[in-house]
Amino acid sequence: MDKRLNIGVLISGRGSNLQAIIDGIDRGEVAAQISVVISNEPGAYGLKRAGTHGIPALVVNHRDYENREAFESRLIEILKEYGVELVVLAGFMRVLTPTFLKAFPMRVVNIHPALLPAFPGVGVQEKAADYGVRFSGCTVHFVNEGVDAGPIVAQAVVPVFPTDTGEILADRILKMEHQVFPKVIHWIAEGRVHVEGRRVFVDGAKVDEEIAFIEPSL
Numbered sequence: 001m002d003k004r005l006n007i008g009v010l011i012s013g014r015g016s017n018l019q020a021i022i023d024g025i026d027r028g029e030v031a032a033q034i035s036v037v038i039s040n041e042p043g044a045y046g047l048k049r050a051g052t053h054g055i056p057a058l059v060v061n062h063r064d065y066e067n068r069e070a071f072e073s074r075l076i077e078i079l080k081e082y083g084v085e086l087v088v089l090a091g092f093m094r095v096l097t098p099t100f101l102k103a104f105p106m107r108v109v110n111i112h113p114a115l116l117p118a119f120p121g122v123g124v125q126e127k128a129a130d131y132g133v134r135f136s137g138c139t140v141h142f143v144n145e146g147v148d149a150g151p152i153v154a155q156a157v158v159p160v161f162p163t164d165t166g167e168i169l170a171d172r173i174l175k176m177e178h179q180v181f182p183k184v185i186h187w188i189a190e191g192r193v194h195v196e197g198r199r200v201f202v203d204g205a206k207v208d209e210e211i212a213f214i215e216p217s218l
């Protein structure tokens, strides 16, 4: 069997993206293996999901550490111990400092439930719905020192309707997240993803120059 990319997944909650990655791996669609799942929140449901699949699931509670650096040093220590080559942030609600990023340069990916650079930060599905945008979606990006600011690997677009609540929109976006995130991890695992400045190239990616979305439809 080909060598699989060793990934470590950091979570803070529900872990539905973690589940999508686990399922993608189980179906043979993602050439990676999850060596460890770490949550900063002891009650995170994602820990149970990892446990069910026999994946080591650890808690590193940031509240137990004096500062961000100490917390991140512990994360780095564990991730290195498990031989992690790519760090996947799947609903991890802590901002990472250069201390962490230097340990995994351009080897940290995050999923964000909006079309960056619009709506960085938290609570963004509600913000997008309230703003009245006609489209939103999700973004998978490499993590740099800014918040939700790193080079973008992939985005998926969904329509936003004036009747949407943040919750309705979040559900619509989440379905896309579950498709896009495992795929990006697979592309990275296959060595097809290259970053040049802000631009990210995916070898062999399908292109469709004609694609366009109009909402409301014409």
Ligand code: GRF
Pocket (backbone or CB within 6 Å): 011, 013, 014, 015, 016, 017, 018, 046, 090, 091, 092, 111, 112, 113, 138, 174, 177
């Ligand atoms: C997702 O909406 C993701 O985009 C954001 O946090 C949420 C995590 O959901 N970063 P889950 O824990 O993967 O279900």
